Amino acid sequence: MKDYYAVLGVSRHAGQEEIKKAYRRLARRYHPDVNRGDSEAAERFKEINEAYEVLGDPAKRRRYDLYGEAAGIPSVFERGFEGFGDPFGGLFDLFFGRGRTRTTHAPRRGSDLVAVVELTLEEAYRGVTRSVEVPRHMTCDSCGGNGVESGYALDLCPECGGEGRITHTRRSAFGTFTSSTTCRRCGGLGEINTHPCPRCGGSGTVEAVDPVEVEIPPGIDDGDRIRVPGKGEAGFMGGPPGDLYVEVRLAEHEFLEREGKDLRAVVELGMAEAALGTVVEVPTLDGKERLTIPAGSQPGQVFRLPGKGMPSLRSRGRGDLYLVLDVRVPRDLTPEQRRLLEEFQRLESERSGGKGWRERLRKAMRPQH
Ligand SMILES: [Zn+2]
Ligand SMILES: [Zn+2]
Numbered sequence: 256m257k258d259y260y261a262v263l264g265v266s267r268h269a270g271q272e273e274i275k276k277a278y279r280r281l282a283r284r285y286h287p288d289v290n291r292g293d294s295e296a297a298e299r300f301k302e303i304n305e306a307y308e309v310l311g312d313p314a315k316r317r318r319y320d321l322y323g324e325a326a327g328i329p330s331v332f333e334r335g336f337e338g339f340g341d342p343f344g345g346l347f348d349l350f351f352g353r354g355r356t357r358t359t360h361a362p363r364r365g366s367d368l369v370a371v372v373e374l375t376l377e378e379a380y381r382g383v384t385r386s387v388e389v390p391r392h393m394t395c396d397s398c399g400g401n402g403v404e405s406g407y408a409l410d411l412c413p414e415c416g417g418e419g420r421i422t423h424t425r426r427s428a429f430g431t432f433t434s435s436t437t438c439r440r441c442g443g444l445g446e447i448n449t450h451p452c453p454r455c456g457g458s459g460t461v462e463a464v465d466p467v468e469v470e471i472p473p474g475i476d477d478g479d480r481i482r483v484p485g486k487g488e489a490g491f492m493g494g495p496p497g498d499l500y501v502e503v504r505l506a507e508h509e510f511l512e513r514e515g516k517d518l519r520a521v522v523e524l525g526m527a528e529a530a531l532g533t534v535v536e537v538p539t540l541d542g543k544e545r546l547t548i549p550a551g552s553q554p555g556q557v558f559r560l561p562g563k564g565m566p567s568l569r570s571r572g573r574g575d576l577y578l579v580l581d582v583r584v585p586r587d588l589t590p591e592q593r594r595l596l597e598e599f600q601r602l603e604s605e606r607s608g609g610k611g612w613r614e615r616l617r618k619a620m621r622p623q624h
Pocket of ligand 2: 413443
């Protein structure tokens with residue numbers, strides 16, 4: 256990588272005004288008009304302009320300081336991982352494993368986070384806004400995320416001179432061997448942070464609990480996830496933040512059971528109520544509803560209340576509410592109840608006149624000879 260600071264003869268901590276002055280001075284000296292026919296001066300003039308184009312622009316300079324990226328120049332990142340294949344592989348773990356004092360400057364997207372919220376069925380029915388508190392890493396506002404104390408910049412690694420690799424030469428009876436290894440001082444990045452930001456310790460991020468308001472739409476179901484863009488972990492070294500995923504758990508409801516868009520509930524009736532018919536109040540998510548049970552209703556019989564189910568997330572319209580009848584058979588009867596039921600049974604036998612299912616069964620099971 257061409258060192259633009261060296262080209263302009265200024266230090267890496269030089270202010271914008273100093274860079275401008277250095278450029279003007281050099282540009283005057285090497286200008287083609289005063290060096291006619293001198294190809295070396297022309298080349299130098301081109302170099303000076305290229306350097307100033309980057310360092311003279313604070314935004315481009317910052318990018319150059321951080322990643323070494325400028326017109327056609329491979330980034331520090333690429334150089335650092337040359338020959339290692341997947342740059343996001345194990346090496347990253349190696350550098351990030353160092354914790355807060357790591358020296359990696361390559362930009363990386365922050366991780367996604369998952370938060371679980373428990374909702375009641377009523378909340379899922381109407382939709383709700385929830386404040387979710389997730390401890391997460393946020394970009395350090397003191398250094399803007401680059402981990403360098405304000406007023407300073409990254410320095411060229413003195414160990415490898417910015418190359419990111421160290422070449423060893425070994426002589427033996429068989430000849431000279433050269434090998435190269437990743438620079439341990441800078442982790443192969445060619446630059447080091449000699450002035451870590453005091454607020455974040457050079458990591459570029461600080462951990463904090465930042466409540467995130469999440470809009471949960473009506474109809475949300477157990478296990479559904481809502482993505483809140485940009486509310487995950489902060490990115491590293493200017494990389495974008497990750498996303499927050501809010502996963503919904505539905506608490507069990509006392510009466511209502513959810514089946515997709517539809518709801519189910521059991522309506523329990525006494526034996527006589529089922530036989531005589533009645534009107535019952537049933538719970539719905541809109542409040543109580545009156546349901547007329549006709550005389551002679553059977554256990555397991557289902558009544559449908561259209562549109563009393565859950566709203567749909569993906570389409571308009573609502574599901575239905577299904578009410579399943581359950582008939583309660585009394586366990587201990589008072590003497591009076593017993594007398595009445597026995598009377599009922601006698602009348603019932605008389606009425607069926609031997610055509611009840613028990614008589615039919617007995618006939619069916621009689622030996623055939
Ligand atoms: Zn910081
Ligand atoms: Zn180095």
